[in-house]
Amino acid sequence: MKYLRMTLILLTVLLGGNTVLADVPGPVIPKGNADKCVLPTKQMRLEHMEKILHHRDQTMKKGIRTTQFSFKKCISCHVVKDKAGKAVNYKDKRHFCNSCHTFASVKIDCFDCHASTPTGTTNTSTAGGHP
Numbered sequence: 132m133k134y135l136r137m138t139l140i141l142l143t144v145l146l147g148g149n150t151v152l153a154d155v156p157g158p159v160i161p162k163g164n165a166d167k168c169v170l171p172t173k174q175m176r177l178e179h180m181e182k183i184l185h186h187r188d189q190t191m192k193k194g195i196r197t198t199q200f201s202f203k204k205c206i207s208c209h210v211v212k213d214k215a216g217k218a219v220n221y222k223d224k225r226h227f228c229n230s231c232h233t234f235a236s237v238k239i240d241c242f243d244c245h246a247s248t249p250t251g252t253t254n255t256s257t258a259g260g261h262p
């Protein structure tokens with residue numbers, strides 16, 4: 132049960148965290164900047180980690196370049212801006228990817244190398260490839 136924690140969190144979110152756990156607020160998840168995601172929202176909630184890791188492996192290990200699960204696209208469509216209109220980065224708890232991760236205590240290192248804002252820079256040139 133690799134994703135048991137996910138399942139528990141999702142049950143909380145989907146069943147309406149506020150009614151199930153009266154005093155525990157659920158995560159505030161910002162909307163994407165489009166009508167829909169690359170897959171149905173419910174499926175993305177459950178499977179985004181597998182999809183993006185699989186896409187990474189296809190790209191890095193097999194050289195297959197598809198765009199459905201492009202990391203840059205996730206970041207640009209899911210951009211969250213502050214009051215000044217500046218995109219917030221992953222250090223900010225309002226960042227889309229952080230919204231649930233903070234709540235769920237999930238730690239990812241992806242943004243050590245990948246930009247977490249559409250115009251952000253990465254340090255991939257010095258990182259020298261995928262871990």
Ligand code: HEC
Pocket residue numbers: 160162163164165166167168169172175176179183199200201202204205206208209
């Ligand atoms: C063209 C815009 C767009 C792209 C590209 C995109 N998304 Fe989405 N995403 C959305 C929208 C819109 C929703 C639905 C929000 C809703 O239903 O409230 C969504 C929902 C989600 C959710 C569920 C959020 C929730 O409310 O539970 C996750 C997780 C997610 N996306 C991750 C990703 C990842 C990872 C990628 C890249 C592989 C990606 N998205 C690419 C627009 C996009």
Ligand code: HEC
Pocket residue numbers: 133134135136137138140160176179180183184205206209227228229230231232235237238239241
């Ligand atoms: C709807 C809530 C939600 C959103 C939004 C979300 N995540 Fe997640 N993500 C989770 C949860 C919960 C887990 C942990 C699953 C588990 O361990 O059971 C997770 C796990 C992951 C993992 C795997 C971590 C590991 O070590 O196994 C990656 C990679 C990931 N998320 C990437 C992203 C990226 C990139 C975004 C933004 C584009 C994003 N997530 C947005 C809820 C979310």
Ligand code: HEC
Pocket residue numbers: 183184186187190191200201202203239240241242243244245255258259260261262
């Ligand atoms: C040590 C630096 C480093 C870390 C950490 C890292 N990546 Fe990457 N990643 C790279 C480099 C370099 C590439 C190659 C860029 C290219 O060829 O487009 C890449 C490519 C990718 C791609 C395929 C191209 C794309 O943009 O869609 C995906 C998807 C991806 N990484 C996801 C992740 C996820 C998810 C994590 C966190 C679990 C992560 N990466 C962590 C360096 C890193």
